[in-house]
Amino acid sequence: MITSSANARVKQIIQWQSKAKERRKAKVFLAEGIKMFEEAPEERILEVYLSQEMEAKIKGTFNEGHEIKEKLKRTGYEVVASELFVKMSDTQTPQGILTVLKQPEYELEEMLSCENPLLVVLENLQDPGNLGTILRTGEGAGITGVIMSNNTVDIFNPKTIRATMGSIYRVPFLYVEDLKATLQKLQEHGIHTYAAHLEGEQYYDGVSFCEPTAFIIGNEGNGLTRDIADKADSYLKIPMEGQVESLNAAVATALLMYEAHRQRNIGK
Numbered sequence: 001m002i003t004s005s006a007n008a009r010v011k012q013i014i015q016w017q018s019k020a021k022e023r024r025k026a027k028v029f030l031a032e033g034i035k036m037f038e039e040a041p042e043e044r045i046l047e048v049y050l051s052q053e054m055e056a057k058i059k060g061t062f063n064e065g066h067e068i069k070e071k072l073k074r075t076g077y078e079v080v081a082s083e084l085f086v087k088m089s090d091t092q093t094p095q096g097i098l099t100v101l102k103q104p105e106y107e108l109e110e111m112l113s114c115e116n117p118l119l120v121v122l123e124n125l126q127d128p129g130n131l132g133t134i135l136r137t138g139e140g141a142g143i144t145g146v147i148m149s150n151n152t153v154d155i156f157n158p159k160t161i162r163a164t165m166g167s168i169y170r171v172p173f174l175y176v177e178d179l180k181a182t183l184q185k186l187q188e189h190g191i192h193t194y195a196a197h198l199e200g201e202q203y204y205d206g207v208s209f210c211e212p213t214a215f216i217i218g219n220e221g222n223g224l225t226r227d228i229a230d231k232a233d234s235y236l237k238i239p240m241e242g243q244v245e246s247l248n249a250a251v252a253t254a255l256l257m258y259e260a261h262r263q264r265n266i267g268k
Helices: 010-019 020-027 035-041 054-060 067-074 082-088 108-113 129-140 156-164 179-188 226-231 249-264
Strands: 029-033 043-050 078-080 097-102 118-122 145-149 175-178 193-195 213-217 234-237
Touching: 010 020, 010 029, 010 082, 010 097, 010 193, 020 029, 029 035, 029 156, 043 054, 043 067, 043 082, 054 067, 054 078, 054 082, 108 129, 108 145, 108 175, 108 179, 118 129, 118 226, 118 249, 129 145, 129 156, 129 249, 145 179, 175 179, 179 193, 179 213, 179 226, 193 226, 193 249, 213 234, 213 249
Parallel strands: 043 078, 118 145, 118 213, 145 175, 193 213, 193 234
Antiparallel strands: 029 097, 043 097
């Protein structure tokens, strides 16, 4: 059992929890909780840590042969003293299991080659909860990938990982240095690009998204930069009542993604 805060692995975990630069350097990310461990692809799991209480709970609750027990046997794990596990965790009420995983890597070509792509393009999104929610909702709506500008919040931020509820394992994503050039490439591949924009003249539910589609979403406070917005094939707007000017970025994205899902599944 690990009992000392001076332990090198404990120090490393704490660094990975708080510093995106350290995560990038090691090409790892952390996922907390039983559900995140259960859904984690085994080939990506590097380390697993259990609190004393969680180890006792797993031993006492699950019979031999239970999926979690069997997976832990295959991955191996380290037990950590409870008070130390709290320091290693990013949450106020730790769930008692922490998984270290290799960061997945995707290529733009993969996203472009899938049948009838439905993509979300994010420019400078800053809220980790919004990004995680977009991934989770996007999986439900059937998107085929998320493309992000380099200034978008780190997708491996622990808050983002929690908000994805496991979708981080399944939705392809990619950071790009030149978002404008990437949009050009999407258009060259026949993907229609739509900017969610207050200056839009057509409502989102009056446009067909049955063809290859990409929705472009901007920063929570400033929206899309003019350069990126102007690169879109057209602007879309969402109806607003009262004095509300715009919706939360994740909510707006959800409306667009599910409208595309609805259209693509009519008659199925």
